Amino acid sequence: MSTPPKNSLVALQPAPLETLAIPTALDGHAGTNRATDGHAQIAAANDLDAIRAWLARFADIQTTFGNYRKEAERLLLWSLVELGKPLSSLTHEDCLRYRRFLTDPQPTALWVAGGGRKHPRGDARWRPFHGPLSAASARQAMVVLNTLFSWLVQAGYLAGNPLALSRQRTRKTAPRITRYLEPGLWQAVKDFIASMPQDTARARAHYHRVRWLFKLLYLGGLRIAEAGGNTMGQFFVRRDTDGTMRWWLTVHGKGDRDRLVPATREMMSELARYRQSLGMTALPSPHEATPLVLPIGSTAGGTSGRTGESSSRRKTAAPVNQPLTRAALHTIVKRVFAGAARQLRERGAEFEARAALLEQASAHWLRHSAGSHMADRQVDLRLVRDNLGHASLATTSLYLHADDDHRHHETDEKHRIDW
8 A cells, every 4th residue: 555755744635525635545445454254334445435434424413524524534644644554454552552642743743733723625734633632632532433433343344443442441520610711700701791892883793793692602501513503493482381481492402402492581682682783573483594693794684684774785795594604603702702811911910810711711611601600509400401401301291391491490590691
């Protein structure tokens, strides 16, 4: 098998592909771990095709597909460049070596993008890493790869799973979540948002969008992909057992599962404020296709469109059903955290450590903060679990329906921002 130069990834970079960035010619056809019993259940003739067959199972789950493709691609690149062997020849010892490599990808110039920047596939500066992985991220990567190897064995492509020999230690429950905003930092974020300028139409649009996004992520405990991948038409209202009309949000999320999130009075009030700032009706209609968060300049269109705008302005605005990407949502959140950190530093040198911590925060910290703050306010942990989607919901059960009403009441009363 021919191998690319060990000092360059350029040879492994084709034009952008929808799956993996490894040309078949470099992928190998006779790995030492290939199954030989002739009972393969997939038509793959080489490692690249086999991985594509595995990835095809997740094609409709964008976040999972992207994460799984990334991990498979990294391992395949490493196997070819560092070891000069196909993935189907990797041994248990190779996998242990790869796990160590994840936390210190050397040489850095070969594997890590300069300045942590992302570059297009065809760019010679493209690299599969943006820095060393944390211990937790490395563990997760190996979990994904174990899933890959297990499936390839089950499919009759590999003779065995080289990761199956790894001793799986029971992980101790962490004493606390560390990647979250304690009340003081959370207040600093809220103070920054409240101070955002509103002196122009565009500034007001940014302000209203930020308020809505942060309330959605925090009050709903949503993942960033869920904020970008669901619509306003997934809000619905139903009458609970005491006759009160309560709003809910059906969130399609991780694992291709749906969960019910209590849409509290505070969340619905902010939604109405955000929609009215866009010239839309205060409340969404059933099955409305409007994304939960919109690009600046979007119009509602149809009967729910803006009023008082010229036809030429409407023609140049973005359509209402155009969602923001995960990267765009992350950028919005990170800019708010950076602004809040800047305001903290302006208060004195004693706030430097807290400002630096806030700069490390990501959108997922809001989800952790939501869970931590609800637990601190003595919301039943079982309800917190259901709000965050850590367990399945059985909404057709009468008992669980009554339990949902209690969960909504507890969340509404005890989980607030109170701007």
